[in-house]
Amino acid sequence: xxxxxxxxxxxxxxxxxxxxxxxxxxxxxxxxxxxxxxxxxxxxxxxxxxxxxxxxxxxxxxxxxxxxxxxxxxxxxxxxxxxxxxxxxxxxxxxxxxxxxxxxxxxxxxxxxxxxxxxxxxxxxxxxxxxxxxxxxxxxxxxxxxxxxxxxxxxxxxxxxxxxxxxxxxxxxxxxxxxxxxxxxxxxxxxxxxxxxxxxxxxxxxxxxxxxxxxxxxxxxxxxxxxxxxxxxxxxxxxxxxxxxxxxxxxxxxxxxxxxxxxxxxxxxxxxxxxxxxxxxxxxxxxxxxxxxxxxxxxxxxx
Numbered sequence: 038x039x040x041x042x043x044x045x046x047x048x049x050x051x052x053x054x055x056x057x058x059x060x061x062x063x064x065x066x067x068x069x070x071x072x073x074x075x076x077x078x079x080x081x082x083x084x085x086x087x088x089x090x091x092x093x094x095x096x097x098x099x100x101x102x103x104x105x106x107x108x109x110x111x112x113x114x115x116x117x118x119x120x121x122x123x124x125x126x127x128x129x130x131x132x133x134x135x136x137x138x139x140x141x142x143x144x145x146x147x148x149x150x151x152x153x154x155x156x157x158x159x160x161x162x163x164x165x166x167x168x169x170x171x172x173x174x175x176x177x178x179x180x181x182x183x184x185x186x187x188x189x190x191x192x193x194x195x196x197x198x199x200x201x202x203x204x205x206x207x208x209x210x211x212x213x214x215x216x217x218x219x220x221x222x223x224x225x226x227x228x229x230x231x232x233x234x235x236x237x238x239x240x241x242x243x244x245x246x247x248x249x250x251x252x253x254x255x256x257x258x259x260x261x262x263x264x265x266x267x268x269x270x271x272x273x274x275x276x277x278x279x280x281x282x283x284x285x286x287x288x289x290x291x292x293x294x295x296x297x298x299x300x301x302x303x304x305x306x307x308x309x310x311x312x313x314x315x316x317x318x319x320x321x322x323x324x325x326x327x328x329x330x331x332x333x334x335x336x337x338x339x340x
Contacts, residue, residue, distance in 0.1 A: 123322070
């Protein structure tokens with residue numbers, strides 16, 4: 038009798054344990070991957086940012102220490118580049134959103150009854166991914182050069198001063214960032230708008246709402262997850278970008294971003310602590326801004 042009384046509870050207790058062990062075994066490869074390729078490099082980056090020069094003072098030689106002054110020094114020397122990076126990233130994100138939302142709305146809503154047109158438009162959005170990021174940026178350098186048809190045409194129409202330059206200016210850098218990250222903004226917006234139930238829009242019309250009011254009160258709130266995802270996918274890489282702002286591409290002496298400073302300190306001057314300190318600060322600043330943005334937009338479930 039005692040055996041029959043306790044046997045069911047024993048079996049019921051063992052079943053969750055087996056499930057938890059199986060779940061742990063399934064999660065183990067992912068956990069090991071994160072530890073090896075995320076946590077370990079992150080700890081190494083933080084330790085590098087706290088290093089101090091060796092006694093000999095040789096270039097590229099540093100010792101383990103806790104030089105917190107590396108952070109204040111980096112902010113003092115490169116505060117302008119840090120601020121410029123976030124300003125450029127915000128502008129590129131706003132412009133990408135303004136361009137991508139109508140495009141995603143057309144693909145996800147207007148072209149929904151025409152699958153062939155919808156697929157063709159999606160292919161055109163994804164097509165830039167088949168070309169190298171560097172080649173696309175280099176192509177725009179040629180298109181925006183002083184001798185290009187675009188610049189000479191703008192000068193002929195008196196839209197540009199005769200001695201004006203496009204490349205090497207903040208306008209060119211923001212344009213390059215916007216162009217290169219438009220697909221990252223468009224695809225999440227399309228994924229959100231493609232699932233939009235058109236009956237909500239019809240209900241807005243039946244309730245005598247204007248198309249603009251329906252767009253503000255129905256379409257935008259329902260597509261907010263796509264907006265948040267697209268903004269994050271655009272702003273984060275744009276803030277750390279160093280290709281568009283470099284002199285070899287669209288930038289100049291007055292357009293240096295924090296990514297260019299990190300690259301220069303790490304590869305040219307071999308100032309590893311300064312490069313690591315700026316990398317950590319950039320990562321922390323982006324994390325804080327993203328958290329505030331997601332909470333303000335009311336989509337905390339995306340975190």
